[in-house]
Amino acid sequence: MSSMIIVDRRSNPKGKSLANRQRFIRRAKEQILRAVNGASSNRRIKDVESGADISIPTGGISEPTFHRSGQGGIRDHVVPGNKEFMEGDTIAKPPSGQSGGRGTDGSPDGGGEDEFRFVLTREEFMDLFMEDLELPDLAKRKLKAADAVLWQRAGYSSSGSPTNLNLVRTMRNSLSRRIALKRPKSDEMLALEAEIAELEAQPGKDPDRLMELRGLLERQVMRAKRIPYIDPIDVRYNRFTPIPKPAAQAVMFCLMDVSGSMTEHMKDLAKRFFMLLYLFLTRRYKQVEVVFIRHTHEAEEVDEDTFFHSTETGGTMVSTALEEMKRIIKERYPVADWNIYGAQASDGDNTTSDGGRTAALLEHDLLPACQYYAYVEVGSDPDAMPAGFATHARETDLWRTYKQVTGTETPFVMKKVRHRREIYPVFRELFARDGAKQSEEATP
Template identity: 65%
Template sequence: LHGIREPSFHHGGGGVRDHVLPGNKEYREGDEIQRPPSGGGGGGSEGSPDGSGEDAFRFVLTREEFLTLFLDDLELPDLAKRRLVEGSDPAWHRAGYSVAGTPSNLSLARTMRNSLSRRIALKRPKPAEVLALEAEIAALEGDPEAVDRLLALKAELATQVKRSQRIPWIDPIDVRYRRFEPVPRPVARAVMFCLMDVSGSMTEDMKDLAKRFYTLLFLFLQRRYKHVDLVFIRHTHEAAEVDEQTFFHSRETGGTLVSTALEEMRKVVEDRYPPSDWNIYAAQASDGDNAAGDSQRTARLLIDTILPACQYYAYIEVGRDSEHGMPGFPRGPTDLWRTYEQLVSAGAPMAMKKVRNRREIFPVFRELFAKRGILEEAKG
């Protein structure tokens, strides 16, 4: 990847152009104005007469390196509920010793301990005892008065040597290997509900911003977590759970009732995701418009049903380049923004951000899902 900026059209540094510059206080007709340097410095292919220049610094990132750089310090907040689930990755724990195994798991200490116990039980002669007999025999050699003693010592030495040969220092029955068993471990299971407004008030630019946000969210979850389900819900005046393809590419539109999306989410939670076993998250994208009177029902659904079951609820409002509509006609926060703002002020596990253009999507995404320690340091 050669950078992350998108191409755009702009005036080049060369050529001849006529300009009308209001408020000129410095130049008169006939004055020569030095051409400003063209943008985009760096080294070129031509030589420099004075030897000065600048090397272009460029490097290539793989997709994995790119995702690591941008997404590894993010997390789902408060991922606390853990359960034993079928098919989860087991953790390997020590489970005593076994008589078979790989050389890397050989336990030398346990093997030598078993060897010592066996040699003591079978009364294998100690090397020091054999050496003492050999030394005594060597001392009595040539003494005519110690013939009987010498014969007895030699017989005892022969017996000790044979016994040592029959009882090996280490026997296969002594060998022990460290044993490991797979133990199921609790895993944190999570589900992310993606709620997107596709009503008629959402322009194509607004939908594009929302889809880019959800694309980032999808990449983040797929890379960071193994046990995360994604539930896609599109809504107009009606809401429906859809698959990924429909969520991102369907052209359906209509009126606006935000409460229908929350009601659909409530039904899915009741059917498939009990809050006692699942960490439930939601990310909603909308332009903030809602039908008259529906904001109150939306707030009631959030307070009574959705937020008590959620670990975290993120809301982004897309497409508002400013807090004003047409010049001279100021427009304040939307109904949905005011409704959610009251919930956040009351301490609900929610976060709200506005996205006005593409450049703001990733910074907003990082703020919503930054690790708590990193986020607190940034605020401090």
């Protein structure tokens, strides 16, 4: 009889098909990216970050074969379950299209899958989302970060330089070793010596005891010599380990006009823009801090809730916000240590007299400090507007002001956004790799 082998494969490495999966995702990338794009315009940002059930058209990932068409011609089927038919009977066909009870087993007539559905993990989703996004100057910063090293305490080591000697640790080791090896304690020896001295002071009294004590003392002294007070094996040094300095830290300034002219719709657009930027920065940098500055005719730093939810009345002075940003940079975020990103959202209103000051602040103070500064001009929902208004091409005050700043070699970009589906494309363009023109961006 043949013998049988049982093999337990359960502990084999998982994800054997991972390589195939990566190939598949790379293959279907175009469609998946489109799906991801669609998903991000329909959902809240927070949901976007958590994996996704993706459904893509089968177009680029179909596996064609030669097979017969589902229509036309003459077909014969043998089917089970006849209840009433006699030879020569006729059965009316269903009114349109395909026959209902065809007998051939699942011929791949293509009609089955129009959409291909599967689940992307969070990592895959985000990677695709970030695909070909690269923040400017990042490579440069990274290179810089490589030589900057922080020394961090990391336990103890048995070798090191004398300056790093850890006395407490060393003495603790020494003590336990001395106890374990029963090294005579000094007060014990002193007591012995005292007793000997006492006996010697009275000669003739108990000479045996004296002999015994002398012998004991001698042995103790020998033992104390053999077992050192501090042995090299006791010595401990503080250990330091080099940690790459987190030059990969960024601060993001969110500037927003909260004056009355900003509608809820505009604020929502702005919020999505900030969130998206934040998302990108958290992916790129280990540590991202966010500073919210809201402004009317005066600016103040606020927390996130206040920033988005509380309303404020007043005029509009953009320069106050820039001034505030400049101050905060100077106080808390030295340019040498921080990658600074500015993101400003506004409906474009500004006091006309403020224009010159705003432009000067931006050009001379902020842009030199920033890695990137993006200005998004939010507008009313074009869908909600009467057709006639849809093309109001009038340039706003702020737009005109900022336009002077662009064109020069500055990390500054400005865009108009009127619907939330336009945010993502704008964003892509803002952060697209240098030179890589996104021609496939087909936003209506």
